[in-house]
Amino acid sequence: MSLLTFFQKGSAILGMNARNLTYIRPHNLKNAKRLADDKIASKRLLKKAGVPVPRLIAKVSSHATLDHYDFSTLPNSFVLKPNQGLGGSGILIVYGRKKGRNDAWVKSNGKIVTIDDIKAHIRNILDGAFSLSGSPDIAFFEERLQLSPKLKPYAYKGIPDIRIIIYNSVPVMAMLRLPTKESDGKANLQQGGIGVGIDMATGTTTTSVIGKSKLIDYIPGSRLLLKGVKIPHWDDMLLLAVKAQKASGLGFLGADVAIDRERGPVFLELNARPGLSIQVANLAGLKRRLERVEGLKIKSAEHGVRVGKNLFGGEIEQELEETSGKSVIGSVEKVTFHGVNDKKIEVEAKIDTGAYSTSIDYELARQLGFGELVDYWKKIDLSKLSLERGKGRTIETQLLKEHQKNIPQLHDVSVIFASSGVSARPVVKIIFEMDKRTITAKVNIVDRSDLTYPSIIGKRNLHRFLVDVSK
Amino acid sequence: MFSTHSLASFENIHPIVEYMTFNNVPLETVTILLLFPFIATLVVLLRQVIGLQAFGIYTPSIIAIAFIAMGRHDVGGVQYAIAIYIAVLTIGMLMRYTMQKLRLLYLPRVAITITVVTICTLLILTAGGVMGRIGFAQAELFAILIIVTLVEKFVAVQIEKGSRPALILAIETLIIALISYFLMSTSTSTGLAVTEFILEHPYSILLLIPFHIFLGRWTGLRASEYMRFRDVIDKIQ
Numbered sequence: 001m002s003l004l005t006f007f008q009k010g011s012a013i014l015g016m017n018a019r020n021l022t023y024i025r026p027h028n029l030k031n032a033k034r035l036a037d038d039k040i041a042s043k044r045l046l047k048k049a050g051v052p053v054p055r056l057i058a059k060v061s062s063h064a065t066l067d068h069y070d071f072s073t074l075p076n077s078f079v080l081k082p083n084q085g086l087g088g089s090g091i092l093i094v095y096g097r098k099k100g101r102n103d104a105w106v107k108s109n110g111k112i113v114t115i116d117d118i119k120a121h122i123r124n125i126l127d128g129a130f131s132l133s134g135s136p137d138i139a140f141f142e143e144r145l146q147l148s149p150k151l152k153p154y155a156y157k158g159i160p161d162i163r164i165i166i167y168n169s170v171p172v173m174a175m176l177r178l179p180t181k182e183s184d185g186k187a188n189l190q191q192g193g194i195g196v197g198i199d200m201a202t203g204t205t206t207t208s209v210i211g212k213s214k215l216i217d218y219i220p221g222s223r224l225l226l227k228g229v230k231i232p233h234w235d236d237m238l239l240l241a242v243k244a245q246k247a248s249g250l251g252f253l254g255a256d257v258a259i260d261r262e263r264g265p266v267f268l269e270l271n272a273r274p275g276l277s278i279q280v281a282n283l284a285g286l287k288r289r290l291e292r293v294e295g296l297k298i299k300s301a302e303h304g305v306r307v308g309k310n311l312f313g314g315e316i317e318q319e320l321e322e323t324s325g326k327s328v329i330g331s332v333e334k335v336t337f338h339g340v341n342d343k344k345i346e347v348e349a350k351i352d353t354g355a356y357s358t359s360i361d362y363e364l365a366r367q368l369g370f371g372e373l374v375d376y377w378k379k380i381d382l383s384k385l386s387l388e389r390g391k392g393r394t395i396e397t398q399l400l401k402e403h404q405k406n407i408p409q410l411h412d413v414s415v416i417f418a419s420s421g422v423s424a425r426p427v428v429k430i431i432f433e434m435d436k437r438t439i440t441a442k443v444n445i446v447d448r449s450d451l452t453y454p455s456i457i458g459k460r461n462l463h464r465f466l467v468d469v470s471k
Numbered sequence: 472m473f474s475t476h477s478l479a480s481f482e483n484i485h486p487i488v489e490y491m492t493f494n495n496v497p498l499e500t501v502t503i504l505l506l507f508p509f510i511a512t513l514v515v516l517l518r519q520v521i522g523l524q525a526f527g528i529y530t531p532s533i534i535a536i537a538f539i540a541m542g543r544h545d546v547g548g549v550q551y552a553i554a555i556y557i558a559v560l561t562i563g564m565l566m567r568y569t570m571q572k573l574r575l576l577y578l579p580r581v582a583i584t585i586t587v588v589t590i591c592t593l594l595i596l597t598a599g600g601v602m603g604r605i606g607f608a609q610a611e612l613f614a615i616l617i618i619v620t621l622v623e624k625f626v627a628v629q630i631e632k633g634s635r636p637a638l639i640l641a642i643e644t645l646i647i648a649l650i651s652y653f654l655m656s657t658s659t660s661t662g663l664a665v666t667e668f669i670l671e672h673p674y675s676i677l678l679l680i681p682f683h684i685f686l687g688r689w690t691g692l693r694a695s696e697y698m699r700f701r702d703v704i705d706k707i708q
Contacts, residue, residue, distance in 0.1 A: 009707045010692045013700050017519060018690035089631055120574045129577040129630050213699050280699070283706045 012285030014276060023167070023290065027251025028272045035248060036272040039083050040140055042248065049247035051240055051267045054079070057141035060122050071115045072102060074141065080118065082125040083138040090130030092121055093144060093158060108157035146261035150232050153224060156180050161258040161268055162198070162231065163278060164241040165286065167251065169304035170293040171238045172312060174198040175281040176205055176231060180220070189277050194219065196226050197282030201313020203234025204468070209280045228468050237265045238308065242301040244270065326466045327435045335455060338431040340369030347454050349434075351467055355458035357414065358432075358441050359425070361448035364455060370428055373409040374445060377426045385424065392417075399424060414444045437464055483671045498670075503536060505669045508676045510535045510651045512683070517647055519686050522695025525644040526624050534621065534644060535651030537614040542656050548611070549652060551599055553645070555618050558591045560641050563625045564634060581626050588622050 014023075028036075035042050043053045057078055060066050080092040094105035094113055103115045124130070125139040144159075151160050158179035165173045175195045182192035189195050189212065197206040208226040210216050218225055231237070241255035244267055254274025260266050279286050292311055298304045335349040337360070345367055362374050380403070385395055392415040399413040412427035425444040432439055434457065441461045448454055484492075492498045510532045517523040525531040534556075542549030566584045575583075592615060621641075629637040656662040669675065697704070 006697070006704060009704045010697055010700070012707050013692055013696065013703060015690075015692040015696045016522075017693065021688070021690050086631055117574075123576055127577045134577075134627055213702070215702060276696075276700075279703050283703050285703060285707055288707075 012288040013279060014286040014290065016276070018287060019273075019276065023252040024273060027167075028253075029249070032249040032251075033272040036250060036270040037084050039081060039085075039269065040138065042270050043142075046244055046247055046267055046270075049243060051244050051247065052263060052265070053267050054145060055143040057143060059083075059138055059140035060126070061138045063123065063126060066119065066122055066126070071118065075143075077105075077144040078141045079144050080121060080125075080139060080141055082130040083140060084131040084135075085125075085137075086130065090121075090125055092118070095144070095157075145258050145263075145266060148232060148259040148261050151176075151229075151259065154178050154219065154226070154229065159258050161256045162237060163195075163271075163274065164238065164255045164257065165274055165278060166241050166245040166253045166255055166304075167290050168293045168296060169242055169245060169298040169301065170296065170311070171200060171241055171305060171308035172289040172293060173278055173282055173284065173286055174200060174238075175278045176229070178219070180210070189275065194226070195277055195281035196229070197278075197284070198231060199313050200238075200311075201309045203231040203237075205229040205231070207281065207283050209277060212277055213280050215280070228466075230469070231259075233259060233265045235305065238305045239301055240265050240267055242304045246301065326464055327437065328466045328468050329435050331467065331469050332453070333434055333457070335457065336433040337364070337368055337455075338433075339367070343367075343369055349455040349457050350453040351462065351465075352456045353459045353462065353467055355418075355456055357416070357458040357460050358443045359446050359448070359456050359458070360430075360443055361451075361454040362445060363449065365428070365445045368430065370409055370445065373407055373426055373428065376403070376407045377445070382424050395424060412442060414442075416444065416446075435465065439464070481667050481670055485671055485673050487673055488670055501673075502666060502670065503540070505673055505676060506539070506655050506666070507532065507536065508679050509655065509665070509669070512679050513651055513654070514647055515683065515686055517650070519689060520691075520693060522693030523643045523647060524640055525647050526621075526628070526640055530621065530624055531644045531647040532651075533617050535648040535655075537611075537617040538648045538652040539656045539662075540614040541611045542652055542658055548599070549656070549658075551595060552614070552618060553649075554595050555592050555615065556621070556645060556648075558595060559588050559618060559622050560625065560638065562587050562591060563622050563629065564638070567626070567629055567634065577630070581623050584622050584626060585619065588619050592619060 035045065040056065040059060043056060046053050057075065058069070058073075060069055076097045077095050078093075080094075082090040085091065092107075092113070094107055096106050098104035098106055098112055105113045107113055122139045125137050128134040128136045131137040147155060147159055154160060155178050160176060160178045163175050163177055164171050175197055177189065178194040178196065180193055189209070192211055194208055194210045194216070196208045198204065199206055205227055208216050210220065217227065237257050237259075240257055241253075244255050245251075245253045248270050250270060250272055252272075252274075254271030256268040256271060257265050258268050276286070289312060293307065296307065298307065329351060331351050332348055333351055334346055336344050336346045338344055345364065347364060360368075362378075365371075366374050395415055396413045400410070403413075404410050409428060410426050411429045413424060414427045415422065415424050423446065425446050427442050427444045430441055430443045432441060432443075439461050488498070488501055491501050511528060514525065514528050514531050514535075518525065518528075538549055538552045541552040563584060566580075566587065570580050570583065573580075596615075621644075625637055625641055628640055652662070653659050654661055655665050657666050692700070
């Protein structure tokens with residue numbers, strides 16, 4: 001790429017200068033900004049507007065109130081926040097009471113927090129240690145949201161939240177923020193959290209970034225793929241964010257929404273100065289998107305959500321295919337097997353990344369012209385074989401040697417350890433077509449008569465595909 | 472703050488400046504004040520176009536002035552300014568970890584940090600004196616104080632954003648101060664030329680205003696953002 005096109009393409013990106021001058025300055029007026037910086041006030045206002053928010057437990061507005069505060073009234077788990085804290089700083093989360101103690105709680109990292117610790121933290125908040133320009137602040141306790149089971153595997157301790165940028169009543173870009181070990185259970189990217197881009201139309205995750213700009217595919221230290229996660233309650237979430245924009249008067253809003261196990265989407269925070277890393281998480285320029293919704297006449301919150309989904313969604317599949325050279329398939333796909341003498345049979349196959357190899361049912365094998373092999377194999381007495389792990393390869397060679405001379409269709413033998421038990425299966429070489437691609441595969445034959453699909457495609461034959469489980 | 476000796480040797484000092492000095496405004500004061508808008512311009516340029524963040528505009532500008540003042544050529548003290556600066560940062564970092572355990576309120580905590588920084592500064596100055604920098608040890612009180620008070624800014628950012636961002640901002644501030652020093656201190660040849668130019672054309676500070684209006688409306692990406700978003704730019708069609 002030449003330097004010139006590099007700079008031209010840069011015009012799709014929203015930088016600090018343009019964010020501040022073109023979007024924040026004219027669209028986020030002083031009063032609205034003040035509201036966003038005041039968490040208690042925004043909570044009150046949003047609640048009134050019918051947007052669900054975390055319940056306020058108590059607020060501590062001065063050292064005098066702190067001295068008289070009865071800590072025994074606090075619930076087992078709660079979040080302590082500075083009212084005007086910046087970028088997620090100064091937030092204390094406790095997960096439960098320390099067993100057998102009434103005056104201590106446990107943090108996400110297992111450390112104990114005593115009433116004295118909490119008091120010291122509140123004093124720091126009151127003295128303005130976490131607020132903009134160090135001005136005195138208010139501390140408050142609020143309900144701790146319960147992690148939704150769907151997102152549980154992806155979050156380290158804390159609650160993941162979803163940042164949605166709303167402009168002109170249209171959701172333009174979104175990102176899932178996951179707390180990590182480094183970020184101490186907080187979801188802010190500046191503090192080492194993970195940002196995952198989201199396809200606006202489907203609410204499915206796309207690309208991911210950790211910290212400010214490092215791209216990743218898996219959660220560090222795990223084999224959890226970040227791509228292809230379907231966010232629950234996606235449409236409700238977008239609607240909530242647009243409603244919050246209307247209520248708050250912030251024309252250019254970074255809405256933070258979380259999902260509670262029982263309550264569903266809950267609005268966390270209004271952000272009048274949303275960060276720019278969302279563009280890295282989505283590998284897309286925010287400025288171009290903002291320009292596309294500029295001046296559109298949006299009639300209602302629902303209309304805004306529709307427009308956002310139409311304009312900024314559905315591109316991921318095509319994009320993935322272009323960048324990876326792989327096509328995106330669902331968990332069940334139509335597959336055409338090419339049998340003996342060019343016989344073609346189309347079936348629905350289960351795409352199973354948990355299986356290593358591809359299998360077909362006896363009946364399907366018979367239709368494809370392998371009837372002779374099926375009958376032969378059914379007659380062999382395999383019960384005498386001691387099939388155990390480690391000996392698989394020896395048994396395979398032994399069986400192949402013994403039977404290939406009798407039945408030339410037999411290409412190989414495969415000993416498979418599956419959840420249903422161990423079995424020795426005949427293997428044939430078959431060509432199949434899936435999503436317009438032709439694959440030559442070693443396919444094993446097994447009795448699948450009591451299963452829904454006559455075939456499963458295993459990961460050995462899936463390296464040219466990406467599987468979207470929501471499809 | 473400046474050695475008037477070198478300034479007075481300029482030949483074509485503008486009549487406005489001469490009128491000021493004739494009326495007992497020290498030439499060094501005039502020079503520093505005239506340099507201030509230029510330093511501010513440099514800070515703005517580095518921030519808006521290059522993307523060096525630093526601690527706002529006031530802190531890097533004033534520290535740049537402190538560096539220029541301490542680094543005047545008959546004292547040669549810019550290395551001491553840097554030493555004090557680095558001492559402030561190191562102590563700020565160390566104190567954060569040691570004092571977390573003490574669980575103190577914010578202001579007393581900063582006050583303790585200031586005390587330790589003061590002791591270190593005195594040690595550095597004494598060391599300078601021992602090595603024969605008498606002029607240095609006696610002067611530049613305000614320059615030193617300016618650098619020492621950086622510690623509050625540093626600790627505040629540390630609490631707000633964490634140690635790493637605070638350190639990065641502090642290093643960026645140091646870079647800006649050093650660039651200002653090399654461009655505007657009378658102990659470097661470019662600095663001497665710039666100072667001479669300003670004293671000959673004091674009205675030139677007015678020309679900075681249209682430049683700032685331009686920068687104030689400029690919405691392009693910063694150089695640092697081209698770096699930060701290079702993966703995104705690669706993907707855009």
